[in-house]
Amino acid sequence: MNRVIKKNKIKKIIKMALIIAVISVLAVFAASCKWTIGLVRGSGDIETEERDVSGFHKVYLEGIGNLIITQGDEESLVIEADDNIIPLIRADVSGDRLTIGFKRGYSFIPAAKIKFHLTVIDLDKISISGAGDINCDDFNTDEL
Template sequence: MKTRIAVLCSTLLVVLLISGCGFQIVNGSGTVVTEERPVSDFTRVDFSGFGELTLVQGDNEALTIETDDNLLRYIETTVSGGTLTIGFAKRVWFPLLRPTHSIHYQLTVKTLNHLELSGAGTVTAALLQADNLMLVESGAAVINLADLTANVLTVDMSGTGRVDLAGAVTSQTVELSGLGSYNAGDLASQTAQIHLSGVGAATVWVREQLDADTSGAGTIRYYGSPQVNASSSGLGTVQRLGNK
């Protein structure tokens, strides 16, 4: 009985908050269209909310959005200080947008050195080259880069998201907190520094040197035969998976 009362109270509170703030559910019209947005002169991308963002590297920067025609006005895209921000208008609470199909973005970049995701979006790229690249993931977002080539890779993950990487980098530095999962067993790297806090998990492929630090109950797994400097201040573990 107490549990049912608590659930009812929580539901009522959400309804009151939504009503009090003027939020309303916006259903997609069912008429799916593609719109081009003008973008230029950016090397950083900040993607929030939800939807599927496909990255393509090319000579001409471009952005297209595919969704219900009545939802386009709620999607904001701006470029400021070299950062392209893709998100939803402040006047709408994005969980109340109900597209008939997943919102799809296709973004062509010349150079990308910073990619940040928050919310529940997904970013994929078949091929990406960068000198220095930083990936920031929070919430329940997913990043999937199938063939990444970079000199220096830096990754900062929090929340329950996932990062899947393949390709080759010279060095990688990973900070993972929360329940996230970092899957880079197919990303060859010469050196790696991995710090895990919480109960997340990281898998890497390292050839020369691995610095692995765990706190909490996280797990670091690695391929290769690098020199390993491992430290743990909790129940975390560092495990070798063998050679690639």
């Protein structure tokens, strides 16, 4: 009789340990997932939009897209993308840094490549984190 009680207790302990292990694995998996607000598929209607940017010497591209940099007398940014993706693109100047990226929580499948046409007076630093290219032709600067 005593052996039967011990076996039942051991079975309960093993069952409880297994349940705790499964819950722990699920919790770790859920915590590591990227939570998104939604998936945005490009409409195929390509538009351009100009954004006001000025006073920067560093450019950071976060996310997807091709950055085409030209040197000029005025700073400007023209975004070329699907009309339903353009509102989710952010271009923020903070200090001497321009960051081009996307609002958090969204995933994108653009119908065509997203292009950022950036005109700058001078640059000290260019950085990219994500998927894309940076094209920069005939550029003169003292430090980059």
